[in-house]
Amino acid sequence: MKQLLEHLIIQALTSAHENGLVTSPAFPDFVIEVPKNISHGDYSSNIAMVSAAIQKISPRKIAESIIRHIQDTQGVIDHVDIAGPGFINFYLRPESWIRFLKRVPELGSRYGSENIGNGKKIQVEFVSSNPTGPLHVGHGRGAAVGDSVSNILSFCGYDVQKEYYINDSGRQINTLGRSVFLRYQELLGESVRFPDDCYQGDYIRDIAGRIMDMKGPDLLDQPDEKAVMFCARYAADLILEDMKQDLESFGVFFDRWFSEQGLYDSGKVADVIESFRNRNIIYEKDGALWFDTTSHGDEKDRVVVRNNGQTTYFASDIAYHYDKYDRGFEKVIDVWGADHHGYIPRVTAAIVSGGYRKEQFQVVLVQLVSLLRAGIPVAMSTRAGEFVTLRDVIQEVGRDAARFIFLTRSSDNTLEFDLELAKQKTNDNPVYYVQYVHARICSIVRKSTEMGISVIVPDDAALCLLNTPEDIALIKMMIKYPEIVRSSAELLEPHRITFYLMELAASFHAYYNRQRVLTDDIPLTLARLYLMKAVRQVIANGLSLLGVSAPESM
Template identity: 65%
Template sequence: MKQKIKNMIYNASKDAYDKGDLPSPDFPEIEVEEPKAESHGDFSTNISMVMAAVQKMPPRKIAEAIIKNIDDPDGIIDRTEIAGPGFINFCLNRYSWHPVLREIHERDTLYGASDIGKGKKVQVEFVSANPTGPLHVGHGRGAAVGDSIANILLFCGYNVEKEYYINDSGRQISTLGRSVFMRYKELFGTDIQFPDDCYQGDYIRDLAIEIKKKKEDKLLFLSEEEAISYCARFAADNILSEIKEDLECFGIVFDRWYSEQGLYDSGKVDRVINDFRKQNIIFEDDGALWFRTKDFGDEKNRVVVRNNGLTTYFASDIAYHQDKFDRGFERIIDIWGADHHGYIPRVSAAIEALGYGRDKFDVILIQLVNLLREGEPVAMSTRAGEFVTLRDVINEVGSDAARFIFLTRHYESALDFDLELAKKKTNDNPVYYVQYVHARISSIARKAQERGTSDIAWNAAAVSRLTEPEEIQLIKIMSRYPEIVRCSAEYMEPHRITYFLMNLASAFHAYYNKHRVLTDEAELTLGRLYLVLAVKKIIRNGLALLGVSAPEKM
């Protein structure tokens, strides 16, 4: 619709110039927007103000010239007006909105889909939590955002893969092994001083018990190194499968689980380090190997191999991102916790050194989640290993509520997650507010079917009966959906869809309370049914992009 208006304005400007109403053929990018105030019509453009300098005419005069030359063969425009400093407002005929419904029904699950991605191969990497402990709420937010962004990009024509990077190598894994082994020894009566820098949670004890069941006392006869290594592998494998289960409960399926250890085993880390040494991008100093990140805009150089011979995470991250490009991804999106933001210049530097443009790499930083109950913070201490896990949250409030709430904020804003509020089935809790629309319409559809009106094909006469302001309002809102999805993809902001759905839901509930869908008049009923079933489709589509279900009954 907006595009139609744009074209009209463009053609009108051109005609105005041809006829001499406008002195210059130099037209700016035309912007058409939907005004906030209803009195300003359905669409408005600021073109006359933008043009004023070039045309050397007052904006209102330009507006007159354009309006005079508007060609509207289908008569979709009801009236135009010049307002304020020179806005041109367009007010559309009610019936010009009706065809939107047909489009929604015909495109169905693909309404709002586009090909702006042009099949570009893009990878979204998210969660990627170390397999050293259970997922917590913060990971949940990253999971919800990452999964939704991937869904949206897919819907917009990108060729998307979702990936989880497993940090299954390095120091924190050996710390994990050490932690478990100490608890294991404890089970055999050894008196231990459990160090602060080890993992504290009860799950460490549980893993030790598991090992004891399986291996009895055999580990006590191995060398400490062997025993720790066994515990590390056992623990990491177990925790990782727990993580996989948690994410499955959360409705998230990764295309690939990528092992960091695999990068070492295949020699990719060594290879890239050697290549960079040859290019003098990596150099030796003080017994350590340094990456010249400073040459690529970072504030200082960074160590890749420490003087004790151990690699840092940065080393494998270089190889990892190289591998991403080697696998043919044209665009890489990493989703990290905001506390890692200092890491961005480093990885960007690596990507540039690898010969790829920075514009191919995006990092989305997810701000932290404050877990509350009845408005009071829930005590959490990672150090002491006491925290509410993602699984606890899903079990308590459900996957739908959790995912929706994670997507009710821009990811750059910290999020308060109130467990009690997430369970409430009232207006406080937007999940049910939106889902309820779907359930209500489903119920209407069932009733309609009982009455024998299940025909929902396009019926011009029936649809032309939709003349109530609330009906036109609903269609207008729905007509914006494709653009909302596009913007969501472009800026990678799923919350735009969340807000759109809440807005649509609100308009629907208002309509529902004011008008009956199933009336005594067959034609009107058909038209209204056609309308609400379109609403149902959009709610379903939008929720799907968020990873939230659309129930038939509630």
């Protein structure tokens, strides 16, 4: 609809120029929007105001010239007026909405999709939690955001790959091994001092116990280093399996699990260091190797190989990101916890040094989650190993509620996740508010099937009966959906879908309480059933982008 009006405006201004009514054929950026106030028409444009400076004519005069030259060949406009400082307000004929309503069933589950990706290969990397402990709520938020962003991009024509980067190398894996081995020794009756820098959680004991069951005391016969290595690998594998399970029960499936260790094994980290050394981008200072990130805006250069010969995470991160581009991704999106924001400049610098464009890399920062129970903060201490895991949360509040709530805030904002609220099946908990729409419509459709009328498609004359303010409000809401999806994809902001769905749900519930669908009036009933099915489709489409189910009954 907006495109249509835009076309009419451009045409009108052009012919106004041909007739000498305006001085310039130029078009500044102008917008067509749905006014907040319904008395300002169905659509409104600021074209006259933004053109005033170029035309050197008053906005109202420009507006008049434009209106006079509008050629509404399709007959969608009822009337147009000029208001305020020079807004052009369009009032549409009620029938005009129908052609747009028809798009919903025509496109079905594809309704709302705008092809902005054009098959471009894009990768979204998210969660990527170290396999040293269970996933917690913060990871849950990252998972919900990353998965939804992937869904949205994929829906908009991108060829999306979802990837999880496993930090299965380096010191923290060694620490994991040490932690497990110490608990293992404890189980065998040895008195050990358990250091603060080891992982404190009970799951470490569980893993040690499993190794006990499997190996008995055999590990003690080996050199410590070997035993620790064994514990590390065993524990990491186990924890990783658990994380996979948790994510699956959260409805999140990755296309690839990428091992950091693999980058070392294949020599890719060494290759990167070697080639940048030759180009003096990596240089030696104080016995360490440094990457020149300063030339690309970082505040200082960063170490890639320490003076003890060990590589830093940054080294493998560089190799990892190059590997992504080598695999043909035109764009790479990383979803990170906001506490990692300081890494953006150095990773960006490394990517640019590698000959890629800055725009090919984008980070979605997700702010932290604070967990509450009935308004009271839940104590979370990773050090003491006391925390509520993602698994606990899914078990307690359910997958749908958890995912939906994670997406009810902009990622830029911290999120309060209240377990009691999330469990409640009331209006406080918007997930049910939205799902209830789907269930209610399914119920109506079931009823109509019993009456034997659901299969008949109404003709245009019948659809014109959808003319109450509630009908029009619903249809307008649905016409808006593709724009919401688009902005959500362009800005990588899934919460826009969430808020839209809540708004659409509100329109539906208002409709439901005011208008009856199944009546004795057959054409009207058919038309309204048609409308209801469209609403159901849009709700289902939106929920699927969020990774939330659309139940047929509740």
